[in-house]
Amino acid sequence: MLAWLKNYRRALLPGDISAGIVVAMMMIPQGMAYALVAGLPPVTGIYASILPPIVYAIFGTSMTQSVGPMAIVSLMTAAIVGQMAPAGSGLYSVLAAQLALVSGGVLLLCGLLRLGFLANFFSRPVMSGFTVGSALVIAGGQLKPLLGADLPHWHGPSAALGLGSVLLLVLARSHLAHLLRACGMKAPGAEMATRLAPMFVVVFGLLLVQALGLEAMGVQTTGKVPSGLPQLNLAMSSRHWQQLVQPGLLVGFVIFLISMSAAQSLALKRNEKLASNHELVGLGAANVASMLSGAFPVTGSMSRSAVNFAAGAQTPLASVITAALLAMALVAPTGWLALLPMPVLAATIIVAVLGMLELDTLRTAWRYDRGDALAWFASGAGVVVLGVEAGVLVGVALSMGTLIWRASRPHIAVLGRIPGSEHFRNIERYSADTRPELLALRIDANLFFGNSEAVQQRIEDELRGHPQARNLVLVMSAVSSIDTSALFALSELNQSLCRRGIGLHLAEVKGPVMDRLRQSDLLHALNGEVFLSIDIADKKLQ
Amino acid sequence: MLAWLKNYRRALLPGDISAGIVVAMMMIPQGMAYALVAGLPPVTGIYASILPPIVYAIFGTSMTQSVGPMAIVSLMTAAIVGQMAPAGSGLYSVLAAQLALVSGGVLLLCGLLRLGFLANFFSRPVMSGFTVGSALVIAGGQLKPLLGADLPHWHGPSAALGLGSVLLLVLARSHLAHLLRACGMKAPGAEMATRLAPMFVVVFGLLLVQALGLEAMGVQTTGKVPSGLPQLNLAMSSRHWQQLVQPGLLVGFVIFLISMSAAQSLALKRNEKLASNHELVGLGAANVASMLSGAFPVTGSMSRSAVNFAAGAQTPLASVITAALLAMALVAPTGWLALLPMPVLAATIIVAVLGMLELDTLRTAWRYDRGDALAWFASGAGVVVLGVEAGVLVGVALSMGTLIWRASRPHIAVLGRIPGSEHFRNIERYSADTRPELLALRIDANLFFGNSEAVQQRIEDELRGHPQARNLVLVMSAVSSIDTSALFALSELNQSLCRRGIGLHLAEVKGPVMDRLRQSDLLHALNGEVFLSIDIADKKLQ
Structure with a gap:
């Protein structure tokens, strides 16, 4: 002041x-x-x-x-x-x-x-x-004083x-x-x-x-x-x-x-x-x-x-x-x-x-x-x-x-290994190798109520397209926050995959997101592991 | 049907x-x-x-x-x-x-x-x-029929x-x-x-x-x-x-x-x-x-x-x-x-x-x-x-x-080099080296109208805290979309930095984001370069 x-x-x-x-x-x-x-x-x-x-x-x-x-x-x-x-x-x-x-x-x-x-x-x-x-x-409202009378x-x-x-x-x-x-x-x-x-x-x-x-x-x-x-x-x-x-x-x-x-x-x-x-x-x-x-x-x-x-x-x-x-x-x-x-x-x-x-x-x-x-x-x-x-x-x-409309169409990429390297990339943009038993999805959006439903649906669609997948790895490198609604959606996904015998793993989770997740039950109930990188996940889940 | x-x-x-x-x-x-x-x-x-x-x-x-x-x-x-x-x-x-x-x-x-x-x-x-x-x-509305009369x-x-x-x-x-x-x-x-x-x-x-x-x-x-x-x-x-x-x-x-x-x-x-x-x-x-x-x-x-x-x-x-x-x-x-x-x-x-x-x-x-x-x-x-x-x-x-409230507080990390490596990490979570002439910020959110103002303000704050910075690198690895409002905010930031003689660079821009940016004037007007990685940017901007 x-x-x-x-x-x-x-x-x-x-x-x-x-x-x-x-x-x-x-x-x-x-x-x-x-x-x-x-x-x-x-x-x-x-x-x-x-x-x-x-x-x-x-x-x-x-x-x-x-x-x-x-x-x-x-x-x-x-x-x-x-x-x-x-x-x-x-x-x-x-x-x-x-x-x-x-x-x-x-x-x-x-x-x-x-x-x-x-x-x-x-x-x-x-x-x-x-x-x-x-x-x-x-x-338009000034036309009358401008012309001194109503149009025409x-x-x-x-x-x-x-x-x-x-x-x-x-x-x-x-x-x-x-x-x-x-x-x-x-x-x-x-x-x-x-x-x-x-x-x-x-x-x-x-x-x-x-x-x-x-x-x-x-x-x-x-x-x-x-x-x-x-x-x-x-x-x-x-x-x-x-x-x-x-x-x-x-x-x-x-x-x-x-x-x-x-x-x-x-x-x-x-x-x-x-x-x-x-x-x-x-x-x-x-x-x-x-x-x-x-x-x-x-x-x-x-x-x-x-x-x-x-x-x-x-x-x-x-x-x-x-x-x-x-x-x-x-x-x-x-x-x-x-x-x-x-x-x-x-x-x-x-x-x-x-x-x-x-x-x-x-x-x-x-x-x-x-x-x-x-x-x-x-x-x-x-x-x-x-x-x-x-x-x-x-x-x-x-x-x-x-x-909300944009949020309802989140970008999610299927990842594959660049041959001979530790790097995983979007298989639509790079020629990368995948294994039928492992599905790696990178979620390119913060998870919140506006997209958690769409993310869930997209994951289900990908699983339908990869019927042999025994393990699903969500690569969280682009996820900076997960709100309560999305936390519930992840828990439900976890339960659903658990019933189907599919492992749910997380990789490359950011520090602040991990800190937050530790205050929930999700990590405890997770039907899988949290990996530092998708490379490590891929090697361990052979 | x-x-x-x-x-x-x-x-x-x-x-x-x-x-x-x-x-x-x-x-x-x-x-x-x-x-x-x-x-x-x-x-x-x-x-x-x-x-x-x-x-x-x-x-x-x-x-x-x-x-x-x-x-x-x-x-x-x-x-x-x-x-x-x-x-x-x-x-x-x-x-x-x-x-x-x-x-x-x-x-x-x-x-x-x-x-x-x-x-x-x-x-x-x-x-x-x-x-x-x-x-x-x-x-509450059923209490009356339940008791046969109004309370009490x-x-x-x-x-x-x-x-x-x-x-x-x-x-x-x-x-x-x-x-x-x-x-x-x-x-x-x-x-x-x-x-x-x-x-x-x-x-x-x-x-x-x-x-x-x-x-x-x-x-x-x-x-x-x-x-x-x-x-x-x-x-x-x-x-x-x-x-x-x-x-x-x-x-x-x-x-x-x-x-x-x-x-x-x-x-x-x-x-x-x-x-x-x-x-x-x-x-x-x-x-x-x-x-x-x-x-x-x-x-x-x-x-x-x-x-x-x-x-x-x-x-x-x-x-x-x-x-x-x-x-x-x-x-x-x-x-x-x-x-x-x-x-x-x-x-x-x-x-x-x-x-x-x-x-x-x-x-x-x-x-x-x-x-x-x-x-x-x-x-x-x-x-x-x-x-x-x-x-x-x-x-x-x-x-x-x-x-909107959450969006107005985006997570932005100052990055530094992990000594002796190619990796850059949040200096608040890792012991990483920075140089006073170069400020590297990782924006951990998609850019849209709800946070573009806050991102702009945060960048200005960081620049005030790094008065010797001659180059600003925005690390976009977590940015999956930039809407029109944020595009304008980036253009304004670019103009402002240009007037002050500070270079504005982008690094690790995702494919779809880059495709979109090519349809705008921003890349053309950019007072700096687009780098594949922050490591390359840091080496070139010595």
Whole structure:
């Protein structure tokens, strides 16, 4: 906690200050836009960007994570709260903050129970598919503000402004850095300008709306943004606690997943160490702070953290500076914030989530493992078809399903002796000699409940194929653990072989596995021996 | 399908006939009792024991499985349907049958989609805890009929009859076989008599009630049992389809789990082969048949199948004979079935589920793996506290949680050279030599999304502990698979080491893993080499 502050050196300050300023400039339109995605007044997006990152700076462990509103979590908030209260109502705001409290509580509890390993419940392809599906849903939801009306109708001036902004932003993303460098700007500055393009486009849009009087022509703007810091919010709906438990679990899980994947990829770049249990506490506390600010669930954002990182952030002080600047912006006159044109904000959201349409994972998975590629599609389709909330459960089910499905097809090799040597190899890959009375099987997987049945079946199949075998040797060189379920399966196999007069032997058992087996009855009951190597087993069992 | 019939030999007939008769005698009180557990008229329990086992005999693959009513599935039926309809109402019966249809449909669908591997979603300790928790809940629910009134009150004659029956049944279970053998009966006969004890106790109770006129004193009996075969039932409640989907999934899952664990343990005894996808179809069809019979969800039962097996069943013909005998019992006068005393039936249920209180798994797990023992307790507590329906989800979460938690702590060994040899071993277990410039790590787990983060972190930790290392060799002798998530983690590790000027090498990569890696970019981008053995790597990287 605050270790970074105790070791703070002055040399780190310039980087933190520049990152603090850049992220603050990015945060104003982004925070407001993500508040709109969550179905809330734009100013709550800025509220969510002040206290939560400060609290995260105290409890979190990532040096460059930027905590605040994030597209997918805002989408989930809208999906969940939208079922419980009418959009725009006071209850809606209360429930959004309450959802942050429940999610934060879940995260804190998981952190105290040291459940950080839960971040491993999503496979990478499933997470990628989930992200892409969410991006499509979010972009789809922004078409109406972008065009000023529902499809297929549109409102001319709004659509022109919105689509023009999309075009500008896409061009900025693809060409601005190159252009600026060609004009003599240095690479880091050019890249920073590109990152801030959304802010420039929003300001440009604002000026355009004012200059051309587009508001009078029906282009919507954000509307009055109250001045001043967020008030302490303690409003809660006592009727809704129970209804918020399950959504709070899901939102907490997603907050953790998204934040960890962002923090990990950044930590790797600087060889920093993350402590997942501390991260849970940091994110939990940040969400409680968001509730107290009257905002909505927040998390670490990949795209914003990458900007923070690229702009030179060295410690969480950068986030504290961002928060201070945003607080100052709220204390200053906020009249101009009321004039931000909605189609332009929608354009920034759409272009931002287009950046989440990452197909590299799919491409790699398609070449490397077709099953993972299918899981990617199923996960994305789950979000699009069933919604983001059910999509999380679909994702967990797919990750676990892939895992169990793979486990149910363990690799087991029949071994034979390489002629004239002490070495035994897979007879399918090497020309190796076997004896009909001895069947040597190498089990290439840790034994656990997910595969013990399949291993048992495979052994029976091999025994059927080797009817003369009097001895079965299981070569355990690749087995690093055997759980209780697999221990029972081995005992049953032993009893069954015993009845049939076939010896069951183990060879090349690893130290930790052997230590564990000594605490069971298996070795005692074993209808055979434990050999140091398959070579010795083969010689002794002549 | 029906392969057993095509190869039927006359020699198998005596076993099948004797098993058919024994199970039929067992089925009458048991079927009626489990119908009561499900909250349904007793006769439906017999209906559930006629058509479903015949249909299973056609589609299933187990030779000795006995499909019909089963305590846990009946308990789930009561828990689910009890929330939707008042007990004893017509709607209740309709929904119970409809639940069988939905569960059957789920099972059929899973079978056609070849999802038989789903049986591996429960670890053995979790399944055992779930079973024990369910047994306690079922026994608790039978206290009222056993004592004739709610605790702490009781109805004297009922309680005397009920507790007396419990005592008799417990004594029969523990001593009858021994006693009969002492009287000169042969072992198999004595065991069979013990298995049939519940039926003798029920008949004895019936006679006692009649002889002493206990019915007039308030002892409840089953009441009129309609004569004749079940009518074709097509009644459904169109309003409840949606509400039945999720429960149907859970019930289908539990049906499959229970039936598979029974069938597997029997198949192992005779070295028979089960096809889990065919089992899904067999159980699904049996449940559709149960719906058409106007009954409720059915499954294979461990205890009944063990009787079937012990009584000599060779093929599913035994179950067909049982079904035929039960059908004959329904066509014959059924007046006497109305007189079965409820306290005695409750006693048979209680003693039957006491047999499910199997603590051997817990005992083994406690010694062998404390985490598995905790999962046992949590699973049992989940059923008792949250109910059997939520208990299934708790069980899945616990199994998966244990799996991911274990995966998050992979075993990784630092290797050193055994002086003067070509062998490298874990330096914590052997006195082996290392060089500061070379760090050799053996990864003792398949790499997948559940552990790739932890492996990455562990490697970084080791590198921090070996600051002079210029080359890192990952010894992959125990790695049999690398999924897409882990492939990305390895690529990121490679990039990170590349930036730091540390070489990343692989050694002893298995054939199938290498084949797979060749389809990725990793080998191409690798900041190092792939060596046949760590010995070669060590010599080349001097």
